Amino acid sequence: xxxxxxxxxxxxxEQVVEKLERLIASGGLEPLTKMPSVRxxxxxxxxxxxxxxxxxxxxxxxxxxxxxSGRGTFVTAESDWRESRQGKALEQWRHAVRxxxxxxxxxELLREQLHQIYAQEEVxx
Amino acid sequence: xxxxxxxxxxxxxEQVVEKLERLIASGGLEPLTKMPSVRxxxxxxxxxxxxxxxxxxxxxxxxxxxxxSGRGTFVTAESDWRESRQGKALEQWRHAVRxxxxxxxxxELLREQLHQIYAQEEVxx
DNA sequence: TAAGTGTATTGGGATAATTAATACACTTAT
DNA sequence: ATAAGTGTATTAATTATCCCAATACACTTA
Numbered sequence: 001x002x003x004x005x006x007x008x009x010x011x012x013x014e015q016v017v018e019k020l021e022r023l024i025a026s027g028g029l030e031p032l033t034k035m036p037s038v039r040x041x042x043x044x045x046x047x048x049x050x051x052x053x054x055x056x057x058x059x060x061x062x063x064x065x066x067x068x069s070g071r072g073t074f075v076t077a078e079s080d081w082r083e084s085r086q087g088k089a090l091e092q093w094r095h096a097v098r099x100x101x102x103x104x105x106x107x108e109l110l111r112e113q114l115h116q117i118y119a120q121e122e123v124x125x
Numbered sequence: 126x127x128x129x130x131x132x133x134x135x136x137x138x139e140q141v142v143e144k145l146e147r148l149i150a151s152g153g154l155e156p157l158t159k160m161p162s163v164r165x166x167x168x169x170x171x172x173x174x175x176x177x178x179x180x181x182x183x184x185x186x187x188x189x190x191x192x193x194s195g196r197g198t199f200v201t202a203e204s205d206w207r208e209s210r211q212g213k214a215l216e217q218w219r220h221a222v223r224x225x226x227x228x229x230x231x232x233e234l235l236r237e238q239l240h241q242i243y244a245q246e247e248v249x250x
Numbered sequence: 251t252a253a254g255t256g257t258a259t260t261g262g263g264a265t266a267a268t269t270a271a272t273a274c275a276c277t278t279a280t
Numbered sequence: 281a282t283a284a285g286t287g288t289a290t291t292a293a294t295t296a297t298c299c300c301a302a303t304a305c306a307c308t309t310a
């Protein structure tokens with residue numbers, strides 16, 4: 001399903017989160033499909049089950065997965081995780097705007113830059 | 126020059142950075158004035174000189190101070206640190222914009238939000 | 251040359267983060 | 281009902297990181 005990079009010095013769970021998030025966001029996993037169990041994915045990657053559990057918990061917090069106790073964890077419907085993702089991105093963006101405002105940057109400058117960035121390319125992912 | 130708050134559980138050097146940054150940004154220290162030496166400020170606050178050194182290094186990285194080896198460290202000209210601060214804020218903001226774009230948020234939405242935020246108040250700090 | 255400046259290096263101690271070990275609770279199929 | 285499969289909670293061990301101190305070095309100037 002995914003492959004770990006041993007040269008990567010980030011914690012394992014974080015790597016798993018990133019890879020799965022990318023996989024889901026790119027449509028590589030159909031909504032509502034069952035994820036591999038905590039134990040089986042742990043076996044497959046040769047890591048402790050708790051590490052996978054932590055990754056799943058994070059992905060659930062971010063809206064990409066949901067879990068039914070005793071049954072397993074599943075991929076969220078696309079509309080749901082898109083909404084969650086947008087909400088987070090918007091909140092972070094707003095924070096950056098306030099910082100920019102405090103630094104004395106004008107609304108006009110930001111509006112220009114905004115247009116310029118959006119003009120560059122159509123959203124890759 | 127500044128006063129440490131012992132109830133504050135952040136590291137000392139961080140507290141020093143924040144207090145000095147605030148002092149400089151608010152005009153409490155004239156540009157080009159010489160800062161107290163690493164050792165003297167350390168003595169005054171009863172901390173290790175390395176702690177002050179770390180704070181000064183951070184402030185230099187942020188553009189508030191500059192240092193001449195053997196002579197001392199000095200307050201940057203206002204135009205310079207304002208520029209530095211704006212550059213950093215702008216860069217972070219651009220990053221947030223790209224994230225928002227990737228998440229599928231429209232330029233129009235961001236432009237609206239931008240206007241709304243700027244309309245709220247005239248920049249406090 | 252001596253005193254004052256910032257800087258680099260190293261290490262100790264504490265704290266936090268990451269992963270592991272184990273036991274528990276729930277669901278489902280046999 | 282029992283066993284096997286699922287996620288979860290708790291606790292511990294290990295590892296990494298952070299903060300601060302001690303000390304020595306390099307540079308400038310009186």
